[in-house]
Amino acid sequence: MIEFSFAIILENLLLATRWTILLSLIAFVSGGLVGLLVLFGRVSKHEVLRLLTAGYIEFFQGTPLLMQLFLLFFGIALFGVEVSPWVAAWLALTFWTSAFLSEIWRGCVESVPRGQWEASGTLAMTYLEQMRYVILPQAMRIAVAPTVGFSVQVIKGTALASIIGFVELTKAGTMLNNATFRPFLVYSLVALIYFCLCFPLSWCSKRLEARLNVAR
């Protein structure tokens, strides 16, 4: 029988934290890329594109992330493709993140004065050129703080991947609890590690927001 000392519990939790960080990073990057695509559709001139992306955002913001995980985990399997929890978690977090980021960024894009669109339009810039050279550089300044803030939500979101069997921090905590029967200690440590990951980001986001307000 193995004795689980405090050090072993902490070590195993920290090892599992690597997967939480990796999943968060990957989901945040791919969610950002998809979110950018959705954003382009959301602020485009074509009504159909606008409606489609609005529906996409509504679905992923209006249903629990847990349901999205289940749907992907069981849904892709219907096509005869084997899905690992890792892929299902990555895809679900990507869609979920993209829906929120695109909506956050839409607010930033719309805060750019209309005149900027009109002026770049009269310079015969195409839609993509307008976005690339005129609108996005201005919107990006405003977007930094809420985007950093949302990364905290992504890290917390990865905890749900434990439910479909992906071994990250929360799942490791559950497994260690089953082995040690010390739930108070284990879940306190799990919470503490999440806090150490998330708090610096929250703090950064708050600072960035404050600085932006001063500049204005």
Added chain:
Amino acid sequence: MTYQMSFGDLLPYWDVLARGLLYTIILTVVSTVTGLAVGTAGAWARSFGPKWAGYAVGAYVELIRNTPFIVQLFFVFFGLPAIGVKMTESEAAFLAMVINLGAYSTEIIRAGIQAVPKGHLEAAASLAMSRLETFRYVVLKQAFMKVYPALSSQIVIVMLGSAVVSQISAEDLTYAANFVQSRNFRAFEVYLVAALLYLLLAIAMRALLRGIGRALFPKA
């Protein structure tokens, strides 16, 4: 491979899903009301309370906002009984949701309180209103009016987050979906229906909250 969808297999279980939906609605309503009360008290402590209370509430808010809801839930349901606080699944789910919403709404309501002009506090003081009266009649209403949209969306987020309580076998909509799925193996159909029910609930809640907002704050 072609998969034949069959939503008909769900029909015999409609009452299971309905009960789950009702559980989710009741859990959301009860913990929203309690959570907002906690949030109001917390916001008061941070804005007008003694210094130590402000720090304590600040630590609580940051701790909750920077950890996942599921870990908070596991801590309440598995961790607290280890130090002698035992409760049922429903009680744990309720407690975890109140703690969670309490922290978020503390921060939201506090922002509203900060937006109340100083002159209003001075005016209330010159009318010899007590601190409690000032808070109740001058500060709170304006604060709620200002942050009502933010509070509404937080309430919807908490409702969606409540899907996680199925993991401690509190019998909410997700739990019901899991149950049906284990009986008829129509996982995708069940989860799709459950997801759409959540979506409808979210849309209905937003409409309802807008209506309540219009009734409470007629000119806003």
